[in-house]
Amino acid sequence: VGTKKITNNLRRILFGGTFHVFNYEWRKSYFQFREANSELSYACVFQGGAQAIQMVIQARVIRELLFGPRQGDQEKALAVALSDSLWLVGEEKATVTLVTEDYCITPHLDYKLDNFTEKVESSAFKEEGSHGVILFLYSLICSRTLDRLRDDLDSNTSHLLHLSLGNFVCHQALLSLLLTGRASPQLFNGTLDSSEDGLERRLQGILARGDVGYLYWSREQMDRGLLPQVGSMLKTPRFPVWVCCINGTYSVLFSLNRSLLSDWRMEHQFQLFYYNGQNSHKTTTRLTVDTHSHHWEAPSSDPGGDLEKRFPSLEMIIRTKWAGAVINWNGTDPFY
Template identity: 65%
Template sequence: MFGGTFHIFSYEWRKSSFQFREPNSEFSYVLETDRFQGGAQAIQMAVQARIIRHLLLSEVGQRDQEKVLAAALSDSLWLAGQEVSATVTLVTEDYCITPQLDYKLDNFTERLQLFTFNEREDVRRFILEHIHCFKEEGSHGVILFLYSLICSRTVDALLNLLLTGRGSPHVFNGMRYSQEDDLPLERRLQGVLARSDVGYLHWSREQQVGSMLKTPRFPVWLCCINGSFSVLFSLNRTLLSNWKVEQMFQLYYYHGQSSQKTPARLTVTHSHHWEVKSTDSGGDPETRYHPLEMTIRTKWAGATIDWNGTAPLY
């Protein structure tokens, strides 16, 4: 994971788990995350997207929170195991490896025990029975899920593994070929091969996200904005199957921090290229639009976004 055996998880990693907001509240479906960007927060928000995909969307009590968290975690692990098997890691009392000079102890990695399952429902049921291991304070829940993900399938690209079940290192569609100066032959670059339940949006001049990730089966997207991860979703299941719905629709945005008390509701107005001519007045879009708006426009080109009185969130 870190390129060496002397690196251990930071404090931010170790304290991260999957904790929900207050049950039966307006935000009962969201996970609490910290300002720490990347790493654990990225994993939490990817799981958040799967939780919303399962709920779509209602207030939930504590037991409902636990059930949907177990379903979201088991979904990702089952996909990572190519829908054949999945492995769950839990911390036990006994040391499972002998400490050596080239390994730095962290007091939980060396006590991991692996549980492998060949039926999807068994994975979900086992996680639900041990849900406290992932959600309680001090449980190292995010790290346990990360280890489970890696043990279910070794990865090069963790976010793609979380979203699609395949550890492809690129976010474009299908396969591409690259000719590097120091390589005499063309080398295949593997992207995303199929649509996933949850999508991914990222605005970047260098990295283009393919339509497989932009158009998931459910209207829920993990977003990467200025290195921080958040979730964008719609309550309208037909948004991705009926182009007429895309003319004006609502999106909800959650950035994962405790300072956000309610989801931001955005109204998106969008015209397809065959309906109107572009009225873009030019200039650098980075200076004209909020980063979230730029991210939304990678999916709906030329769209206008109304924040409905909410101050733009960062």
Template identity: 50%
Template sequence: MDRRPLDRDSSLKTMELEDIATRISALDKWRSIFSSQGLEIRTPAMQATQDPHKADEEIEERAETTNSKKHGTFPGSIFYSIPRELIIASDLGGQPISIEMAMALKKILFGNTFQTFNYEWKKSFFKFREAFSEQAYGFEAEKGGTRAIQLVVQAHIIKYLLFTRNKHEYTSIKSLSELSQKQQEMALATSIADILWTTGEMKRATTCLITSDSYFTESPDYKTDNFTERLQLFEFVEKDKLEKFVCAHIHCFKEEGSHGVILFLYSLLFSRTIERIQQDLDHTISHLLHFCFGNYTVRQAVLNLMLTGRASPHVFNGDRAVDDENVEQKYHGVLTRSDVGYLHWGREEMEHNRLPQVGSMLKTPKYPIWLCNINGTYSVLFGTNMSLLCDWKMEHSFELYFYSGQSTQRKTAHLTIDTHSHHWEKTYKIDEGDHEKKFPSLEMTIRTKWEGAAINWHGTMPFF
């Protein structure tokens, strides 16, 4: 038998394989170069995808599969390109992150050093609505794991705009729509600095920014993400200097592609310090993020850290010692009144009589602003009258405003709360069925603080 055609075919296949191997080697070389500069190579298959979000999701799915095979089912493994203008110079004077700091950071967030944030977290930043618009003060914050963080910052922005920007002047609700882009940026910078300074016990705070350099490489005990290993930490012991620094680099938190929410979260944790956060927690939790239904959500400890400066896992007043099977366990609650409050309503929790009993420290904050957790979705409720929290007569009838952050809300909802009229209870007593079917969840949330209150929506179709 003549084997020459077969040999020729075999030679051709060998040459093709060698050519493919050479191309792959070259591609890997360029990918390494691009990666070191904070850039990425997109394959033709990615470029052909019409929807860029789908392309990123396809990349992440492949990365997740690889990561899962190596380290178990840990979602997310790579970060995407950060625009050059959002990367700071490596010689700005910050402290480069070490692999030990990065490992401690990931352990307190995820419980291990191999998980990384998923696509939703990577793309999240602090995005304002259009300047000089009806809701110029507000963020666009759709449903998802980062929403809680965005809405706590939103609450602090409202505090700044209504109460601390012009301390000796009464500010009306109308002023919230009269904001330029510069004023939006100032409000965001001041609010971020205020939260970080409170977290650092009014003595120090740390801001994290991204550089073009990586300060360590992957190891058997740590999975890199081309983001965390490029951090520089800037520590401040004066609040004024902190505010100026954040304001000068506010684009690193508010521009698309900045990973601004993650940068803020990292800054929050380093401001408190990992050691103090571990002391704040109790035996009920070991890390700050919860993975459920394909996404990460923040635990109550993160919200309390942003609201009170302490990462306590519970919402009741003070710490409690409870005997559990003859073993005394200490549960950490809220120790001080916060500037911004917290209200919680959950239908399923109510049905099973497991609704957390939010204490007065959070229900009665220093400013009439509350972060609302309504059936696991976050929003902000606020008033413009400081007397509401210090004069009981003001609680007979008063005005509140509600902002959800969702794109479907075109106008800030205006509510009048009447604590003397209890006509809503008559309907409830006639039919003691599911009262949430008759009353919106927002109304039930408000009644966790003002029991029996009647709520007038002023013609707006009730929602939430």
């Protein structure tokens, strides 16, 4: 396949046409850790316009550092996070895009999983000027293949990025591709047949659990009665790590206790840790979640109440998973 045809196809599946190109915010995005000896040594630095993609990789890095065989090794955790993502979307066959002096090539990697992990050269994605996030995104698309991506999408979503406030942001389908290996545009479990304007449409939801989960909260959508319901496939991943979309920004919640998802007794009272990727976030926020206190009250319809102060959005997103939970911020001033 000619290089021009490949690039045109990549642009169509990303932007919906060949006219758009990545802006400066995307081009400067790559994968980079904070200082190795700091409290946030596990954390990635978020720069550029690709925060959603970076945050899913951040969630997989945390999963690997906490529960993987090479706990504590930043570089190995990043390599595993990147390669696991490509392996997942490619269904145990992956393509890695690299930039040469002349053109972009896509060397095909077809190894057993353990070998493949070692073959991803993470430095290609984590050096300033590498366009690392864009290269990783191209690798995802080539690993999934255009044909399978088109099958994943539905009539409501035909491409992976959309323009919002001057920047390209991820459609839900791209987040689902990263989280589950399939570019499902909807958040609910399974598929749903819908009839609009006399036309029958099949809406594609989530078909499998991933290693990390996903939670969603939008105060604006909640106020308008349009908050989408996230299905159990996304809420209950294999590891207690969740990517959070809160009012359009991305962050990570995680637990140190893997049994949280397999033993209901662990859910009575437990700790969650939170990282939002902002430069102002100097320490990991520790929250205590109590699901048995029964003294949380849902927001009233009182228009004079300051609901943002009474019920921070971070608390509300936690309650989408643990309904009615009481959250103790342990001395941290509540935010969101």
